Amino acid sequence: MDFSLIVPCFNEEENLRVFIPTAISYFEALDAMCELVFVDDGSSDATYQVIQDQIEAYEKRTESAQKEDGRRLAFQVVGFSRNFGKEAAMYAGLERATGDVLGFIDADMQQDPAVAVRMFRLLRDDPSYDCVAAVQEQRRESLPMRAFKRVFYRMFRDMSDLDVVEGASDFRVFTRQVAAALLSMREHFRFSKGMFSWVGFNTRVITYQVHDRYAGESKWTMRSLLGYAWTGVVAFSTWPLRAAMVLGVILALLALVLFGIDVFDNVVLHDGVSTERILVYVVLLMSGIQMVVLGVFGEYLARAYIESKHRPLYIVRRSYQIPSR
Ligand code: UDP
Numbered sequence: 153m154d155f156s157l158i159v160p161c162f163n164e165e166e167n168l169r170v171f172i173p174t175a176i177s178y179f180e181a182l183d184a185m186c187e188l189v190f191v192d193d194g195s196s197d198a199t200y201q202v203i204q205d206q207i208e209a210y211e212k213r214t215e216s217a218q219k220e221d222g223r224r225l226a227f228q229v230v231g232f233s234r235n236f237g238k239e240a241a242m243y244a245g246l247e248r249a250t251g252d253v254l255g256f257i258d259a260d261m262q263q264d265p266a267v268a269v270r271m272f273r274l275l276r277d278d279p280s281y282d283c284v285a286a287v288q289e290q291r292r293e294s295l296p297m298r299a300f301k302r303v304f305y306r307m308f309r310d311m312s313d314l315d316v317v318e319g320a321s322d323f324r325v326f327t328r329q330v331a332a333a334l335l336s337m338r339e340h341f342r343f344s345k346g347m348f349s350w351v352g353f354n355t356r357v358i359t360y361q362v363h364d365r366y367a368g369e370s371k372w373t374m375r376s377l378l379g380y381a382w383t384g385v386v387a388f389s390t391w392p393l394r395a396a397m398v399l400g401v402i403l404a405l406l407a408l409v410l411f412g413i414d415v416f417d418n419v420v421l422h423d424g425v426s427t428e429r430i431l432v433y434v435v436l437l438m439s440g441i442q443m444v445v446l447g448v449f450g451e452y453l454a455r456a457y458i459e460s461k462h463r464p465l466y467i468v469r470r471s472y473q474i475p476s477r
């Protein structure tokens with residue numbers, strides 16, 4: 153197998169009716185043996201059925217040609233027992249894909265399969281690279297969202313010491329070595345952007361024109377996006393823990409200085425210091441800060457606890473492949 157394209161799908165029945173024939177048409181024009189790996193991430197619509205129908209239609213259409221020239225395109229389909237999230241779906245795809253070169257693409261037609269094929273060619277023609285990452289030419293996002301992402305990437309880079317490609321999503325094509333490295337990271341809290349940087353390798357960045365979703369809406373909400381950003385920070389940096397410690401040191405020093413001033417006022421200047429109100433403020437402030445610090449500790453502890461269970465990243469409900477092995 154030359155090229156495996158992994159497609160995580162969550163409630164994408166309408167998009168897949170367009171995506172699959174489009175991807176197939178590009179693959180048919182490619183002088184390589186290709187594989188499409190669909191991961192149905194616990195969809196509640198007919199995603200799994202649509203994938204099956206489209207593959208059947210392809211098989212029927214190419215039956216005679218396959219008999220003559222042999223097979224050029226293979227399929228794998230996996231359906232999860234519930235929604236485990238895109239990161240888990242990507243992992244399941246990586247585990248199954250058999251290509252020498254692999255790639256991720258969304259099912260919603262925002263990312264053109266033609267670009268994936270272009271990335272495959274780039275990688276095949278230039279062995280000095282291990283990965284090709286596609287960055288959106290023009291971001292089609294609101295100004296606050298762009299600002300948020302920009303600030304996040306800058307902070308993430310500083311905190312994690314990882315050289316993440318700004319604006320690069322998981323729309324990438326990479327070698328089997330990169331895939332093996334990603335698979336070796338079996339962690340539960342996954343943050344692909346950080347992982348691609350963490351494993352290293354030579355990455356070539358290209359730009360592509362992003363399209364609007366063909367149908368349906370993005371599954372991201374502001375809340376889930378913030379949660380994902382936090383997962384990335386906690387997964388790749390212990391900076392928040394260090395910040396908590398620094399804060400503690402600063403506050404302790406401050407308290408010492410204030411105490412010194414008080415003593416000086418009392419002993420040297422013989423001033424009576426009214427401390428009641430200040431005390432209330434200080435107690436409030438200190439307990440607030442302590443809660444925040446404990447919360448940060450708790451976040452790491454909770455995640456370490458969940459990781460320590462070594463639960464599977466996903467559960468498969470059904471799957472098949474064509475040709476069957
Ligand atoms: N996706 C998934 N599981 C999820 C959410 C999304 O497999 O829980 C898939 C989705 O079907 C799509 C891709 O991940 O193929 C990107 O999702 P989406 O379009 O919602 O994200 P965006 O393009 O807005 O970043």
Ligand code: MG
Pocket residue numbers: 258260262365370
């Ligand atoms: Mg999308």
